[in-house]
Amino acid sequence: MEFFFEVLIGGLLAGVMYSLVAIGFVLIYKASGVFNFAQGAMVLFAALTFVSLLERGVPFWLAFLITLTTMVALALLIERAVLRPLVNLSPITLFMATLGLSYMIEGFAQALWGAQVHGLELGISDEPLEVGGMLLSQFDLFAAGTAAALVALLALLFNKTRIGLSLRAVADDPLAALAVGIRLQRIWAVVWAVAGFVGLVAGLLWGARLGVQFSLSLVVLKALPVLIIGGFTSIGGAIAGGLIVGAAEKLAEVYLGPFVGGGIENWFPYVLAMLFLLVRPAGLFGERAIERV
Amino acid sequence: MFKRSFVSSLALAISLGTTALTAHAEGEQYFPLQSYRVGPYAAGGTGFFGGFIDYLKYVNANGGVNGVKLTWSECETEYVVEKGVECYERLKGGVNGAPAAATNPLSVGIAYATLDRSTADKLPLITINHGRTDSTDGSVFPYAFPLQLNPYSEVSAIINYIGQQAGGLDKLKGQKIVTLYHGSPYGKETNEVLKTLADKYGFALSLVEVPHPGNEQQSQWLNIRRDKPDWVILRGWGVMNPVALKTAQKVGFPANRIIGNIWSNSEEDAAPAGAAAKGFIAITTHPSGTAFPVLQGIKQEVVDKGQGDLADPKRFGTVYYNLGVVNGILNVEAVRIAQEKFGKQPLTGEQVRWGFENLKLDDARLAALGAKGLVQPLKLSCSDHEGGGAVRFQQWDGEKWNLISDWVQADRALLRPIIEASSHKYAAEKGITPRDCAKEA
Numbered sequence: 001m002e003f004f005f006e007v008l009i010g011g012l013l014a015g016v017m018y019s020l021v022a023i024g025f026v027l028i029y030k031a032s033g034v035f036n037f038a039q040g041a042m043v044l045f046a047a048l049t050f051v052s053l054l055e056r057g058v059p060f061w062l063a064f065l066i067t068l069t070t071m072v073a074l075a076l077l078i079e080r081a082v083l084r085p086l087v088n089l090s091p092i093t094l095f096m097a098t099l100g101l102s103y104m105i106e107g108f109a110q111a112l113w114g115a116q117v118h119g120l121e122l123g124i125s126d127e128p129l130e131v132g133g134m135l136l137s138q139f140d141l142f143a144a145g146t147a148a149a150l151v152a153l154l155a156l157l158f159n160k161t162r163i164g165l166s167l168r169a170v171a172d173d174p175l176a177a178l179a180v181g182i183r184l185q186r187i188w189a190v191v192w193a194v195a196g197f198v199g200l201v202a203g204l205l206w207g208a209r210l211g212v213q214f215s216l217s218l219v220v221l222k223a224l225p226v227l228i229i230g231g232f233t234s235i236g237g238a239i240a241g242g243l244i245v246g247a248a249e250k251l252a253e254v255y256l257g258p259f260v261g262g263g264i265e266n267w268f269p270y271v272l273a274m275l276f277l278l279v280r281p282a283g284l285f286g287e288r289a290i291e292r293v
Numbered sequence: 294m295f296k297r298s299f300v301s302s303l304a305l306a307i308s309l310g311t312t313a314l315t316a317h318a319e320g321e322q323y324f325p326l327q328s329y330r331v332g333p334y335a336a337g338g339t340g341f342f343g344g345f346i347d348y349l350k351y352v353n354a355n356g357g358v359n360g361v362k363l364t365w366s367e368c369e370t371e372y373v374v375e376k377g378v379e380c381y382e383r384l385k386g387g388v389n390g391a392p393a394a395a396t397n398p399l400s401v402g403i404a405y406a407t408l409d410r411s412t413a414d415k416l417p418l419i420t421i422n423h424g425r426t427d428s429t430d431g432s433v434f435p436y437a438f439p440l441q442l443n444p445y446s447e448v449s450a451i452i453n454y455i456g457q458q459a460g461g462l463d464k465l466k467g468q469k470i471v472t473l474y475h476g477s478p479y480g481k482e483t484n485e486v487l488k489t490l491a492d493k494y495g496f497a498l499s500l501v502e503v504p505h506p507g508n509e510q511q512s513q514w515l516n517i518r519r520d521k522p523d524w525v526i527l528r529g530w531g532v533m534n535p536v537a538l539k540t541a542q543k544v545g546f547p548a549n550r551i552i553g554n555i556w557s558n559s560e561e562d563a564a565p566a567g568a569a570a571k572g573f574i575a576i577t578t579h580p581s582g583t584a585f586p587v588l589q590g591i592k593q594e595v596v597d598k599g600q601g602d603l604a605d606p607k608r609f610g611t612v613y614y615n616l617g618v619v620n621g622i623l624n625v626e627a628v629r630i631a632q633e634k635f636g637k638q639p640l641t642g643e644q645v646r647w648g649f650e651n652l653k654l655d656d657a658r659l660a661a662l663g664a665k666g667l668v669q670p671l672k673l674s675c676s677d678h679e680g681g682g683a684v685r686f687q688q689w690d691g692e693k694w695n696l697i698s699d700w701v702q703a704d705r706a707l708l709r710p711i712i713e714a715s716s717h718k719y720a721a722e723k724g725i726t727p728r729d730c731a732k733e734a
Contacts, residue, residue, distance in 0.1 A: 003519060010511045107331060114604055115335030117561040119535075126569065128545050137543045209539060211565020214333040215506050215532040222509070253512035263476045263502030265512060 006134040007254050008247055013140035015246020016147045017209070020202040021223040022230065022238035023150065024195045029232045030171045031191040032083070033091055037098040040220030041105035042196060046071055047203030048109050051118040051212045064200075071196030074105075079189040087184075106217055118212040122204060143205050147239070150201060154194070154235055163190055171233070225269035229276045231286025240284055245269045322358065322628055322639045323391035324349065324365040325384030327398040332371035333506075334531060336561045337613050341399050342367070343602040344617020347595050348625070350602075351587075354594040358629050359637040364391050370403060377403030378410075385414055394628055394645045395419050397620060401479050404437075411436045416642035417627075417649055421620050422447075422555045422578055426482065430716035431650065431678040432727040436642075438649050438678045440623055441578045441669065442555060445712065446682040446703035448472075448483045448526070451552055451576060452490050454686055454701045455524055466495035469522040473513060473537060475530045476504045479556075483528065486711060493707070507533025514540040527553045527575075534562035535570070542569035549574060549688070559612035563689040571691040576684040579619045579667060581694050583610035586663030587618065612694070619668050626662075627652050650675055650733075669700055675730035 021043060028036040049070055053063035082097050124142045128135035158164035169177040170187050178184060203212075206219055222245070230241025249265040257264050282288045326345070329338035349363045357363060366388060368380030377398050387393045395417035398404055404420045408428075411418040412435060420428070421440045428437035442450075455470065456462035472487055474480035484500055491498035499520060501513050507529065514537075517525060525546070527537055534557045538548060553562065553575030560581070563570040583592065588610055595601055596609060608614055631640050631648025640648075652673045659665040671680035682705045686698040720727055 003515070007512060007515055010515065014509060014511055110331050110335060115330060115339050116605060116608070117336045117535075117565050119565040119567050121567050126539060126542055128543055135543070135545055139543075209536070210508050210532050211535045213532060213561075213565065214335065215508060218333075218506055219508065249509075250512045250515075254516060257512070261502070262500075263504045265509065266476075266504035 002133050004251075007250050009134065009136060010140070011247035011250030012243050013137065013144055013246070014250065015226075015242040015244070016140070016144045016239070017202075017205065017242075018219075018222045018226045018245055019239045019242030020143070020147050020150070020198070020205060021219050022226040022242060023154070023235055024198040024202065025220075025223060025227055026232060026235055026238050027154075027191050027195045027198065031167055032094075032170075032188055034083070034094045034098060035091075035232070036195070037095065037220070038078075038102040038105055039195065039199060039223070040217040041102040041109070042071070042074070042199035043203040043206065043219060044214065044217040045074070045105050045109040045203075046196070046200040047120070047207035047212045047216055048113045048118075050200070050204060051120050051207060052113045054120075055118065067200055068197060071200055072193040075192035075196045076189050079185065079192055083188055083192075084185060102217070106214070110214070115214070118207075120204070120207040120212050122208045124208070139209065146201065146205060150198065151235060151239060157194070163187075167191065221266075222269075225273035227283070228273035229283055231283030233287050234283075234285035237283055237285030245272065248272055319390035320639060321362045321364040321391040323387045323393050324363065324624065325381070325387075325393050325396055326365050326367045327370045327377050327380040327384070327396060327400075327403060328367045329370050329372045329400075330367075331369065332373075334372040337559070338372070338399065339604065340559070340561075340608055340611060340613025341617040341620070343608070344614040344619075345397065345621045345624075346602040346617075347591050347614075348587075348618045348621030350595045350600060351591045352621075352625055358625060359632055361628075361632070361637060361639055363625070364388070370398065370400065372400055372402075374400075374402040374406050378406050381407045381410060385410075385416055392639050392641050394640065395624055395642065395649070397421070397624065399423075408434075408437060414642065415646070417646045419620070419624065419649075421616070421623065423479075426486075427712050427715035427719060429677065429679040429712050430727075431673075431675050432730050433716040433720045433725055434678065435728060436646055438673070440673075440679065441619075441671065441681040442684060442703075443679050443682075443712075444482045445486045445708045446679065446705065447555055447576065447684065448487055449490065449703035449705075449708055450682070450684045450701050451526055451554070452487075452494065453704065454552070454576075454698065456494070457698075457701070462494055468496040468524070469499070469520060470496050470524050470526060471499045471501055471517050471520065471522040472526040472528060473501050473503060473510075473517070474528040475507060475533055476502045477530070479530065480528055486708070487526075489711065503529070503533055503537070505533075506531060508536055510536055510540045511543070514544045514546065517541075518544045518546055523550065525551045527551050527557045529553065529557040529562070535564075535566040538563070538566035538569045538573055542566075548572040552576065552686075555684070558687070558694075560694070561613070563694075568691065570689050573689045574686055574697070575689070575694075577612065577687050577694070577696075578669060578681070578684055579612070579615045580685060580687065580696055581610055581612045581615055585665075585667045587622070587667065588615070588663075590663060591618065615667065619664070622662060622664055622668060623652065623654075623671075626654065626658075649673060649678070652680065675728060675733045 024039045050067040124139050126139040129138050166182045226241035226245050230237030249268050252268040253265040328342040353362050370377040397419045404424050418437045422442045424439040426443040426445045428434040429443050456465050549572035558575035558577050627648035631644050635644045654671045669681045669683050673680040682703040683700040687694040688697045
């Protein structure tokens with residue numbers, strides 16, 4: 001039983017890491033209805049920029065600030081150069097634009113900073129912590145705390161500030177928001193900038209775990225089932241979805257894997273997501289689209 | 294350095310998918326390079342092709358191969374099989390009258406996809422330290438060369454090393470060994486031969502798969518910790534390697550009981566894992582370091598003159614770079630040996646193949662090349678396209694690799710019948726009549 005709980009808790013903590021990436025998707029989808037496939041590339045770009053600055057002797061917090069500024073600048077550029085000209089086009093057009101954007105950012109990141117793999121130490125020990133006979137990762141506990149702080153920060157931003165109110169108005173009804181004078185482009189720019197910040201936080205934590213390398217952009221593949229299960233429009237849903245995916249894939253790998261040859265944790269979350277789609281298409285916390293016909 | 298790196302990288306990105314041509318002329322020997330400098334595996338590609346190109350430049354700086362200058366051009370594959378095949382087709386005919394010597398894609402996928410084409414085009418396909426194990430049998434695969442180390446030799450040598458540590462192969466009985474492998478054809482290639490070795494020596498074997506790309510391994514390592522194995526063989530690739538080391542630390546499994554295979558042995562595999570990698574052991578056929586005379590020669594005549602291929606000079610002498618240098622040495626030596634038979638002139642792929650099949654590098658020749666200790670003694674033949682089958686073991690001290698063993702030989706006599714069974718099966722499926730190597734000898 002102890003082993004079961006160790007797998008379960010390890011899975012829940014891993015799920016928090018998936019949620020960190022999924023939150024970036026939710027922010028942009030909520031504000032603009034765009035599924036931003038470039039979120040993974042933004043995670044890679046942020047981490048690569050940060051670690052490259054560190055390696056050139058820039059102090060930690062200054063590197064963080066410069067990277068954050070770069071991510072905001074990138075967000076503004078994307079809004080101005082890509083989204084604004086495509087406004088009013090179909091969601092699939094915008095999705096394809098972010099797909100192209102993803103490849104452009106990945107290529108640019110490697111052209112700018114090189115293809116080398118970098119180690120990233122955040123000063124958090126990953127020696128296991130023994131709790132009740134179970135070994136827990138200190139780093140994963142730190143990541144979970146960071147995710148909780150991030151969610152609290154975003155909740156403050158969206159519920160207690162004017163820009164947050166505008167964002168919620170746009171998310172509820174873009175046309176009505178436009179009618180009362182909310183500038184859609186400004187909201188998009190802010191949301192992309194916040195997504196850039198989330199990408200930076202996710203990039204640092206994932207980078208510390210995997211090493212900063214190209215495969216960071218592949219973490220989006222872990223975020224997709226999280227979004228389907230949690231819903232595309234809810235930050236709380238991204239957290240819940242992450243926890244479900246993390247726990248389910250680990251338990252499946254350990255207890256079902258041996259019966260089907262192992263190596264199932266990549267596709268098992270997608271099976272789970274398919275089941276959710278059949279039963280609850282909008283996800284656990286997603287908004288149901290109700291249209292008058 | 295940043296500016297230089299950025300400008301060169303940007304130029305590379307702009308020319309992505311196009312061929313970067315150097316000046317070619319008739320009378321030169323051409324090497325088509327299906328390289329990858331962008332994409333997920335660019336760290337390996339830039340290191341390997343950097344070392345390969347720098348060695349070719351070094352040879353040219355010393356007059357070429359018996360006066361024949363070497364030339365090359367690159368075609369970006371991004372490690373994508375379709376692009377690799379496209380590059381092969383574009384470059385196989387040579388350039389401006391300079392004939393192609395051999396292809397070196399450094400990719401199992403591209404090698405598989407161009408295997409039949411290489412035979413049809415009579416152009417050697419070099420898969421140093423990787424590729425199909427059964428292509429060791431040159432009677433069936435005349436143009437494929439898994440030089441130095443095929444995957445079966447790799448695991449056999451690792452088991453022999455574990456036996457040495459236990460005090461003899463007979464002491465393996467009762468030991469528990471886990472192989473943590475990448476969920477791909479590459480990762481699974483050695484599973485069957487490991488089972489054969491487990492049966493022969495009596496150790497308990499567990500095969501644990503990590504799905505591609507391997508950025509999450511918590512459940513696999515929890516299982517490993519529960520099994521309490523004596524050793525874990527890490528058959529990883531890319532991001533799977535540092536994640537394995539970090540997760541091992543997370544569950545309290547010691548790094549000095551993990552042995553990395555040939556694609557888990559670079560600085561890029563260990564360094565990103567930070568302190569978790571300290572003590573990690575891996576095999577190598579080509580130690581890192583810059584003290585070898587050939588490396589010093591490259592430094593003086595290429596790198597110090599600002600002509601080195603690496604964007605980041607700190608990577609000079611790293612594992613991937615040195616593998617590229619070793620690959621360069623073997624290619625150039627094959628050309629040199631073929632010239633003894635066919636004349637001191639640019640040679641066709643078919644003639645260079647003869648050079649590979651008659652490649653013989655003993656200690657004296659390796660010393661003359663400044664590569665003693667960097668390259669193992671090799672002797673290839675019509676029937677043996679591998680030639681070596683030995684590895685050394687190195688240990689990561691947190692900063693760099695240190696050698697901890699001499700050459701450990703694979704049990705090639707045990708492996709040969711398994712290899713021949715597979716190659717003959719392939720020959721039957723493809724309708725190939727194996728060459729009679731006894732006659733060719």
